[in-house]
Amino acid sequence: MSTTITRRSRLHRKEHQAALVFVAIPVIGFLLFTLFPLIFSVYASFTNWNGISAPVFKGLDNYIKMFGDRYFLKSLWNTIYMMIGIPVGLVISLALALAMNRKMRGTTFFRTVYYLPVISSIAAVAILWQWAFNGDFGLINQGLGLLGIEGPNWLQDTATVKPALIIMAVWKGLGYSMLLYLAALQSVPRYLYEAAALDGATAWQQFRHITIPMVRPVTFFLIVTSIIGGSQIFVEINIMTPTGGPEFESASIVWYIWQKAFDNLQMGYASAMSVVLGLLVFMITFIQFRLNRRNQFSID
Amino acid sequence: MSAQNVITTPPLEPAAAIPGGAGRQDKSGPRGVKGQRSAKDGLRLGNILTTLVLSVGAIIMIAPLAWTFSTSLKTKDGVFELPPQWIPDPFVWENYARIWTAGPLLSGIQNSLIVACSVTIIGSLTSALAAFAFAKMRMPFKNVMFLGLLSGLMIPFPTLMIPQFTIFASIGWVDTLLPLIVPGLFGNIIMIFFLRQFLNSVPDSIVEAARIDGASYLQIFWTLIMPAIRPALAAQFILWFMAVWNDYLAPIIYLNSPGTQTLQLVIANFNAQYAIQTDYPLIMAASFIALLPVLIVFIVFQRQIIESIALSGSKG
Numbered sequence: 244m245s246t247t248i249t250r251r252s253r254l255h256r257k258e259h260q261a262a263l264v265f266v267a268i269p270v271i272g273f274l275l276f277t278l279f280p281l282i283f284s285v286y287a288s289f290t291n292w293n294g295i296s297a298p299v300f301k302g303l304d305n306y307i308k309m310f311g312d313r314y315f316l317k318s319l320w321n322t323i324y325m326m327i328g329i330p331v332g333l334v335i336s337l338a339l340a341l342a343m344n345r346k347m348r349g350t351t352f353f354r355t356v357y358y359l360p361v362i363s364s365i366a367a368v369a370i371l372w373q374w375a376f377n378g379d380f381g382l383i384n385q386g387l388g389l390l391g392i393e394g395p396n397w398l399q400d401t402a403t404v405k406p407a408l409i410i411m412a413v414w415k416g417l418g419y420s421m422l423l424y425l426a427a428l429q430s431v432p433r434y435l436y437e438a439a440a441l442d443g444a445t446a447w448q449q450f451r452h453i454t455i456p457m458v459r460p461v462t463f464f465l466i467v468t469s470i471i472g473g474s475q476i477f478v479e480i481n482i483m484t485p486t487g488g489p490e491f492e493s494a495s496i497v498w499y500i501w502q503k504a505f506d507n508l509q510m511g512y513a514s515a516m517s518v519v520l521g522l523l524v525f526m527i528t529f530i531q532f533r534l535n536r537r538n539q540f541s542i543d
Numbered sequence: 544m545s546a547q548n549v550i551t552t553p554p555l556e557p558a559a560a561i562p563g564g565a566g567r568q569d570k571s572g573p574r575g576v577k578g579q580r581s582a583k584d585g586l587r588l589g590n591i592l593t594t595l596v597l598s599v600g601a602i603i604m605i606a607p608l609a610w611t612f613s614t615s616l617k618t619k620d621g622v623f624e625l626p627p628q629w630i631p632d633p634f635v636w637e638n639y640a641r642i643w644t645a646g647p648l649l650s651g652i653q654n655s656l657i658v659a660c661s662v663t664i665i666g667s668l669t670s671a672l673a674a675f676a677f678a679k680m681r682m683p684f685k686n687v688m689f690l691g692l693l694s695g696l697m698i699p700f701p702t703l704m705i706p707q708f709t710i711f712a713s714i715g716w717v718d719t720l721l722p723l724i725v726p727g728l729f730g731n732i733i734m735i736f737f738l739r740q741f742l743n744s745v746p747d748s749i750v751e752a753a754r755i756d757g758a759s760y761l762q763i764f765w766t767l768i769m770p771a772i773r774p775a776l777a778a779q780f781i782l783w784f785m786a787v788w789n790d791y792l793a794p795i796i797y798l799n800s801p802g803t804q805t806l807q808l809v810i811a812n813f814n815a816q817y818a819i820q821t822d823y824p825l826i827m828a829a830s831f832i833a834l835l836p837v838l839i840v841f842i843v844f845q846r847q848i849i850e851s852i853a854l855s856g857s858k859g
């Protein structure tokens with residue numbers, strides 16, 4: 244092998260040069276817009292900085308302040324609370340995928356319909372759901388009225404603002420999880436079910452011991468990506484509850500970071516919170532990379 | 544036993560799909576003609592029930608979108624009518640004429656198009672070039688660089704947005720479209736990742752053969768690689784285009800004046816401004832216009848989009 248390399252080293256050098264040029268652009272972009280800002284963010288998190296004058300080094304002040312900040316803790320709690328929607332969405336989407344996995348007419352049509360919210364702009368979706376959640380004339384309360392229930396003023400009520408946002412998030416994300424589950428279900432070998440049926444396994448047993456394990460990688464992938472996405476929830480909060488909701492009940496971490504950084508110009512403090520968020524997301528992603536074998540890609 | 548399940552299992556129960564399989568087993572299983580027929584009937588009944596439940600679900604999924612469109616065609620007072628009308632009477636198409644003068648909707652569309660087109664067209668080219676190099680060329684530190692790029696995926700945008708804003712502010716780019724465009728021109732790591740995966744299925748020998756014939760790497764990229772990756776590139780391109788088109792957080796940080804705002808910001812401002820005047824038809828008409836391009840793109844390219852997403856999930 245080494246003799247080939249020497250013989251063709253000039254050719255290799257040319258290849259190396261061309262390859263370097265090709266990958267240079269994304270690598271430079273990564274250095275400029277990811278790595279440098281990341282280092283800067285970590286540095287700024289240790290400073291008192293308004294974004295205009297020079298940052299003043301303050302050590303761990305921002306981090307200590309954060310965990311005594313009622314609003315930060317509240318927005319962190321809200322963000323975690325709103326992730327209740329993740330398991331709910333997964334169960335519904337698996338059920339939908341199972342239903343669509345049947346050989347019957349119309350599944351393509353249903354797939355399209357359930358997928359529409361996924362591709363819709365979150366800004367437009369937030370606007371239309373804000374209208375749907377309107378206490379007096381909204382679609383939701385109209386529907387509840389048909390059942391004889393008097394619906395609350397969803398987005399103005401401390402008890403219902405988070406559930407309202409969760410309902411919307413489930414509605415928007417359902418199609419995506421359903422599609423991934425459907426793809427996973429279609430790749431389950433049919434003979435597994437046939438063998439189980441021959442052994443007298445009931446439908447429930449087949450579901451419990453074949454289907455669930457076979458779609459586990461997708462479940463895992465969806466949980467991780469949903470947590471990462473959910474931890475960054477912002478747009479619907481910003482549009483539907485511009486002030487963070489009644490008594491700060493719907494403010495999310497990113498919403499609070501955004502407000503502190505760009506409204507109050509407390510960029511040092513906001514950077515510290517963004518670093519904490521980054522660490523959380525990094526940890527979740529890292530766990531996924533380590534645990535999920537199917538996520539490994541071969542490097543030649 | 545399994546036929547009974549087909550009939551009684553409500554399709555929204557998780558076990559629903561299995562009876563479908565069970566029904567098929569009955570067909571191939573050693574049973575009499577009678578058993579076959581009842582299993583078939585059960586299957587058909589199960590399908591009808593499933594369709595029914597899926598239809599109810601579909602109505603729930605589509606209702607908010609339909610409600611938006613319906614509201615957009617009402618009069619300002621018609622919105623508050625009880626019980627609500629699903630089909631407006633009269634149809635106020637005029638709302639779709641009013642939105643263009645009620646706010647910078649047209650410039651919002653233009654700005655969104657400028658950002659999304661420049662980012663995705665140029666960014667796709669740079670991504671494809673890099674994917675080609677990562678998949679088919681030899682170079683030192685290739686894997687280190689690739690893993691470095693991939694690690695960037697683990698860092699959420701909110702962690703980077705404050706320094707990015709400061710950088711762009713220092714060169715006077717705030718309130719222009721440049722901070723939204725320039726980072727995207729350097730390529731998209733997700734796209735590089737998937738194109739690289741896709742290229743792994745293209746044999747190395749075609750590149751080597753072209754080298755022996757004296758083709759340059761750029762020629763190989765353009766004449767061999769680009770046609771080979773076209774389906775993957777198209778799907779990733781559409782997904783990226785929709786993501787940029789729908790982006791909200793980056794635009795809201797950088798853009799202040801109405802003339803530079805992207806479409807998503809414009810409709811959010813419509814919402815804030817006209818909700819006070821309770822002009823809901825106007826808001827809904829503007830929102831519907833903002834939804835329309837992506838809906839059309841999706842319906843036209845849905846096969847490619849859905850295949851690509853399903854693939855990304857199974858790879859992910």
